[in-house]
Structures are given as structure tokens and as C-alpha cells.
Amino acid sequence: MGQVYWITGLSGAGKTTIGKFFYEKLRRKYANTVFLDGDMLREVFGNDLGYSDADRRKCAMRYSNLCNLLQKQGIHVICCTISMFDSVRKWNREHIENYHEIYVKVSDKTLHDRDQKGLYSRYQNGEEKELAGFQVGIELPQNPDLILLNDGEKTPEEQADIILDNCCF
Known part of the structure; x- marks a missing residue:
């Protein structure tokens, strides 16, 4: 049975960078591992959704359903997404x-x-109108299985090791 590792946080938090290191480490153990990223998935699904609340919810549920489908087929999934x-x-x-x-x-x-x-920087200049966590409300995870503090004290590779050490296989 596959596992789903849902890596969430604001834009620029380091989700994708940490996720890629984690993917490389997990793939050494399980060849049936895939890496998914929110930006990549938007493109794969045809960039057909905007950034309204309704579109963001629909987009997030696409990711959830895809992860569920892959996991049921025995694939380990690392999905990096804001997940608001x-x-x-x-x-x-x-x-x-x-x-x-x-x-x-x-x-x-x-x-x-x-x-x-x-x-x-576009947000500070008033150019960015739909920044998650700032103009656009976000519901931060209340009970995640793991919190990674990523202000630069640990490298992304060290953060990936923390996931390996703390999430069950």
C-alpha cells in the first residue's frame, strides 16, 4: 500500500525544495514513488482554474483525488502544495x-x-492582489503530523531526513 506525504506551507516556504530531496531519498527505498508539485499540477491540468476561493478549492480537491488514486494503486506520493x-x-x-x-x-x-x-515584493508594491496568507485568507494546518521550521537553520536535505525519521512507512 502506498503512502501520501502532503507537504504544505506558504509560497516560498521551501515545500518543493524539501519535497524533491525527500523524493530522492524515498525513491531509493521505493521505486514506485512520484513527486507532485502544485505549480506542475496546475499546468498538467491545463491551467484552467484561476485563483478565486472556489477555483483554489476545486484545484486542491483535484490534487487530493489524484493522490488518493495513486496511493490506492500502491504508489508513494509526495505532493507539495499550499493547501489553504x-x-x-x-x-x-x-x-x-x-x-x-x-x-x-x-x-x-x-x-x-x-x-x-x-x-x-509585488505584494509590498501593491501589484500582487491574490497572495495566499496575506490578501487571500489561509487556514494553516492545525494538527499536522510533522512541522518543519524552515528559516534556514537546517538545509533542505536535513529537513528531508527529518521527514524520513518521523513519518511511518
């Missing part, structure tokens, strides 16, 4: 066997300092 809604994470816990929720937590200062996609 408690209802989606609740659905995951109720419907996906072997579900592990990992929250990548960072300070606002670290988010602004990293700003890899330029979202936070």
Missing part, C-alpha cells in the same frame, strides 16, 4: 490511507527574503 483549506486536509485524512501531513513553517521575514517568485 482545513476542509481539504480533513478530506485527505478521512479518505486517503497512509496520509502524512507535513507543514513547512517559516517566518514572514524569511518569506520576504527568499521571494523566489517575486510574489512578496
Whole structure:
């Protein structure tokens, strides 16, 4: 039976970077491992949804259903997504066997300092209108299986090791 590792956090928190290191480590143990990222999935699904609350919910449920389908087929899934809604994470816990929720937590200062996609500088300039966690409300995970503090004290590879050490196989 596969496992789902749902890595969540704000844009720029390090979800994808940590997730890729975790994927490489897990794939050495299980060849049937896939890596999914929110930006990649939006593209795969045809970029047909916007960033309204309803579209974000629909998008998140696509990811959840895909992870559930793959997990039921014995595939280990690492899914890195902002995952803004408690209802989606609740659905995951109720419907996906072997579900592990990992929250990548960072300070606002670290988010602004990293700003890899330029979202936070555009937000400060008033150009970005739909930034999750700022203009757009977000429900942060209340009971994740693991919280990774990712303000730079540990490398992404060390963070991936923490997931390996703390999530059951």
C-alpha cells in the first residue's frame, strides 16, 4: 500500500525544495514513488482554474483525488502544495490511507527574503492582489503530523531526513 506525504506551507516556504530531496531519498527505498508539485499540477491540468476561493478549492480537491488514486494503486506520493483549506486536509485524512501531513513553517521575514517568485515584493508594491496568507485568507494546518521550521537553520536535505525519521512507512 502506498503512502501520501502532503507537504504544505506558504509560497516560498521551501515545500518543493524539501519535497524533491525527500523524493530522492524515498525513491531509493521505493521505486514506485512520484513527486507532485502544485505549480506542475496546475499546468498538467491545463491551467484552467484561476485563483478565486472556489477555483483554489476545486484545484486542491483535484490534487487530493489524484493522490488518493495513486496511493490506492500502491504508489508513494509526495505532493507539495499550499493547501489553504482545513476542509481539504480533513478530506485527505478521512479518505486517503497512509496520509502524512507535513507543514513547512517559516517566518514572514524569511518569506520576504527568499521571494523566489517575486510574489512578496509585488505584494509590498501593491501589484500582487491574490497572495495566499496575506490578501487571500489561509487556514494553516492545525494538527499536522510533522512541522518543519524552515528559516534556514537546517538545509533542505536535513529537513528531508527529518521527514524520513518521523513519518511511518
